[in-house]
Amino acid sequence: MPATIGQLPSHLEKARSRVGVGFKKISNPVGTYGARTYQSLGYDNSLRLNDFKENCTLEILFCDDEEVLFDLVGTDAPIANALRRILLSEVPTLAIENVFVHRNTSIMHDEQLAHRLGLVPLKIDPRPFEYWEKGLPVTVANTVKLSLRTKCEFNPSAPRDGEAPPSVLYKNSSVLSGSIEHVPFGGHEQSKFIGNEVPRPVHEDILLCKLRPGQEIHVEMDATKNIGREHAKWSPVATAGYRMLPEVNLKTRVVGATAKRLVNLCPAKVFDIEDDVAVVARPRDCTVCRECIREPEWEERVELTRKRDHFIFSVESTGAMPAPTLVTEALSVLTGKCDLVLAALDAALKQRTTHDNGVDEENPDVEMDESEGS
Amino acid sequence: MYEDQHLPGRVRDEEEEMDKKVIINFGQLKMGRPIYQESTGDTHLLYPNQARLRNLTYSAPLYCETKVSTVTIIDPETGEEDVSHEPSKPVFMGRVPIMLRSRYCLLDPLKNDFGLNQMGECHVDQGGYFVINGSEKVLLAQERMSGNHVFVFVKKAPTKFSHIAEVRSVADTSSGPASQLQVKLSSRSGSKGGVTGQTILTTLPNITQDIPIVIVFRALGFQNDKEVMKHICYDFNDDELMTSLMPSIEEAQVIQDQEVALDFIAKRGPQQSATAPKKHRIKYARELLQLEFLPHISTQPNSELKKGYYLGYMVNKMLHVALGRQPPDDRDHYGNKRLDLAGPLMAGLFRQQLRKLMKDVRANAKRIVNAGQDIDLSSIVKSAIITNGLKYALATGNWIGAGGQPTKTGVSQVLNRLTFASSLSHLRRLNSPIGREGKLAKPRQLHNTHWGMICPAETPEGQSCGLVKNLALMAYISVGSLSRPVTLFLEEWSTHSLLEINAGQVAKATKVFVNGAWFGIHHRADHLAETLRRLRRKGDIHFEVSIVMDHQRKELRIYTDAGRICRPLFIVEQDRVPNAAGWRQPRLKIRKKHVQVLMNAQDADDETFGFNALINLGLIEYVDCEEEETIMIAMLMSDLEKKDHSAGYTHCEIHPAMILGVCGSIIPFPDHNQSPRNTYQSAMGKQAMGVYITNYSLRMDTQAHVLYYPQKPLVCTRAMEHLKFRALPSGINACVAIACYSGYNQEDSVIMSQSGIDRGLFRSVYFRSYKEEENRKYGDVKESFEVPDRKTCLSMKPDDYSLLEEDGLVPEGVAITGRTILVGKVQPMEEVEQDENGGGTRSMTEMAGGKVKKCVSLGAKSTEKGIVDKVLLATNEEGHRFTRVRLRSVRKPQIGDKFSSRHGQKGTVGITYRQEDMPFTSEGIIPDIIVNPHAIPSRMTIGQLIECLLGKVSSIRGTEGDATPFTKGTVEDIAQRLLENGYQPHGWELMHNGHTGRPLEAQIFLGPTYYQRLKHMVDDKIHSRARGPSTMLTRQPLEGRARGGGLRFGEMERDCLISHGGANFIQERLMEMSDKSRVHVCDICGLIAIADLTKNVFQCRGCNNKTRISQVYIPYACKLLFQELMAMAIAPRIMVKVED
């Protein structure tokens, strides 16, 4: 929280630090950021690094390989959003980029098969790898080679009555992601990049294509490293998003039948009744569905707000890397960007001091442009 | 069956003075199976898909048992004859195209899906079309006014007649044009020939003048006035009616005798009969009345009485309308319309071709017999007449009208294969052959009688709006049956024939009509109608016979003819005993036990228990438009339980949603939309891409789109089950937000998620087939597929020939861009060419510098690229080799591609945003599509909002939402279910801006909505040109994208520049950049002069002027115009003046 010199009147404080949720309308979605907005009231609204360092916390609520849920407190939407955007599109992974079709007699066209293969999430830690782009040579450092070879045949031991499902009648009638195999190349050097784990798809049971006897698929694939901004297949998260901490307040004492009604109104079971009085028992569970303030007089009883600097983050990994790792990776991408801006700023400052003081030849906007996204 | 109804044809070669007669009898027809004879002579069964791929016609041979008998007259005096018969033998008459999945189709016995798939067919395809020269042809049902029906119309004031009763009379067995009979009531004005008041006149066929009605009666043998009046009025106490008849009676006072009346008529006939002697005149008139006058009553002699009754009935009906006792007939009433389906259309066509064949056979036979040779039937009967006649009509859609009727065009159309629903809808389409230009609105409007028969939503916009219609889902068109079984019943149930009654009896009884012909009268018609109905429900009378008991007119009309639209209804019967509340409740005849058996039944045709069984058991019956007006239909089953309303119910709707047609049934909640939106969607659903048929990889359609990942809709209607929409869907359940976001979705554009597109959202594949064949030009000059060589070939294109393999075809799997040759083909050049001097010969090859062939290769369209998907090499009907090459290309959605929801809300992509730029909910969900809220209020497509809400519930619950129209279920119910699942009940979500991360001020309506990708894509439309080809004639740039043409700078653009004063720009656009040309004009006469630029000699011959010539620049089109004007002897002059 910013340093408080003096106290703001409560309605202003609310407007500053909360997003108001009315039934028809959201109020103050943006908030107040001017350092001197409340100067006349003796309130310093400026943002100081030390305060930020002190106040910004990240508390993990739930964590496993697939999903991480955490509270990010004490920062603003731009930073939380930067984290989200980086998670979605700038944390690199490996995905199948080039597909060499040797044989494909299935009904699925080569392009479609390649597209489907590209979307299969791969269990490969991308960090040791280098980026590959068109034109660069394929090396152990930037590519993992994979192959898929399968052929459908009649199952000789299948029952003869013809009523059995295709999976029994034929062998390999469904091509699953599990049949994608790693093709080692580059000798010992490769273990530097892939580690001890054999590269494989995250899930074994993704249906890629269906075959019938006589049909055959034989493809080789190159998995390369890139980011989600290039193509969604490199996005490491299924989704990443946040919501602001909801706050539910009862403006008046809600008792008796009205209290019962309130408890029933809420689909998330936020309210309880204690001694015939409604209390807000689990405000965190509130989905802000606004059902409790839908009827006109209810807006006088219940107040819904969201805390502007408290984000409940959820990150779901596609499986290439554990979800918590993704968050740290995203943060390091973010710091990398910050370093870039700092370096650029330093350079600009240096330029300015060498060029005589105060002569402002460079358009300051140019520097601002580089800070985009951080 | 239809073909059994027709008597075998008979051609007789009669020459009176001959001593020998040859009689050729054509007997029973026999149809073979669809077979095909290769040019090699091999014969094999022809399956439809082979016909499609090889450009063949799916047809079967038709044979006729034919007998030749020779009659030799031994003694002309005694008439003694010697008759010798040859044994009858089948003769090949021609090939008849077979409708797919009809009884003669090879696919008909292949009942199961596997069998159909083995034959390369799609198991959900319904058939019902023909394959002609490889293309699928549908015969559109043709609407027409029903024949043998008396219509009374009121004419607008300033005409000669105030009322007209007319009938288009067609005899059952005849095929010729209808004979029109009109009875007209003259307007009040005028007293002519001493008669004052409104007289009644008749227009008889072939007679040029109108004949007073009573004279026609006299000619029919009604000699005294009383008889005549009795057959018109029936009741002499009806003074009003009698009075209105008086002027007509007076008018005919002069003619009292039948002969005189006949003479009177004949005199007004065509020239040769009018001037013939009296005997012949009378004979002519008699025959006219027998054959041409009301032929549907009878064409036999001695049927004057019946015809008199009918004529009297017409007059009676007209006078009733004139006296205001009855309303005039409604031209647009659907009961007065008949639809000609493929059956009658093909029958008419066949009859025509057969007649042509007979004529030909007779001529040939005559020639052979006269030459004294023996008749060889197979050489006389030219099978090509029927084969080609039928093929021609089906291929072009030109139906030559029988005997003077105008030729109908567009009867057969190429089956639309864009989406499965579009094919289905095309097969159920109707066409009214009324001029598209007519500005009369009535025939285009929805009529009350269309309820349940014709879809109220599905019709095109624009000039054919309301003229092209589509059948409702359950509508059925009667095939027609013989009227004899019905008339037998009528006779049995004491109907009095007209011949045995006195005209006076008609007034008290009910008139009974069968197919428009007056059959007799009955005294207890109510009872009769009830009995007939019971017999129909039992199956003793054909189920499609309609029984109309018209109490107002005291008529019982029975129809057995073909082409009436019918629809099935539940039969309702009143309980025998009153219920607890003391009233007799009406109940459906179908009961729970039936439904239970029905649910276990395998398919609809199941004889033991399917839909047909319901009809056989009398639980459901078909009712046509006219009968529909004599019954009481409950809309819902629950209506039957309401005491106040339920009194007279006789039937109940199966479901009110059945009023919609194929495309209308795909719309969810159409009952919540503004009606034109449903019409728009009905048109748009046909452009949506999906899986148009399951065997698409085995077909070579010229253009086809297949969606990569089609989904069945989350929100379905119950009719979709039967339209196979779930099996072959045409859209995706996209997550749609209705929001303003960044402004890139203004004016009906949408924002689409690029990440979604990356993952395959709305990705589709586009197929295009090219066709090429080795033609044989003249003589033996034969083209051949090979790789053209620049050394030996003339006129090679500047295209890429490198992909061709030795056989001259591209291999499968290679990538193609525009300007690539797909099929290499060369034509040998003519060997010898006559020299100019006439003497010596010089080969073309010599002239072409040693080149012996000409390149006539086929290249891909310049704008298209893709991968060669399939190459097919076969022989066509002429035995020539021919090939089809199919290209495929993937189409990812991009800016400018067109999408639409199922509510007539179409839009193009305005921008694609990646996932991180899209707004997101607290769950991290982003929309796939963002549409602008401004699309909603003015268009009132509430259905889309409800679909979205129900879609949200369905996706959360993992169920399918039911959006069938006219069912229970309200928005509140859906909202409640959403609330129960922890969502805002009205679908609103709090979303965050993807760019800034801050909450959006508005709450966003978000949920899955079924979206369709339409076939219009920018890649097929994008076009620009700097310079390029121009037309030969005017030297102006070509038109159109396919030819690399320019963009039109039209009148309005010109006007705009003029108003801006941009003279130089106009000059630049319209001349410098277009067709600037230089001409030399004579300064004296102003006409174009001769200019030889190489010798620098200029002259104007007319003025003998070689010095005063000016050079001017004008558009070439202007020069052309001047020369064309000069050709018309107009001299346009360009007078040049040099400013000093």
Ligand code: SF4
């Ligand atoms: S907004 Fe919805 S979830 Fe939150 S407290 Fe109100 S009713 Fe409960």
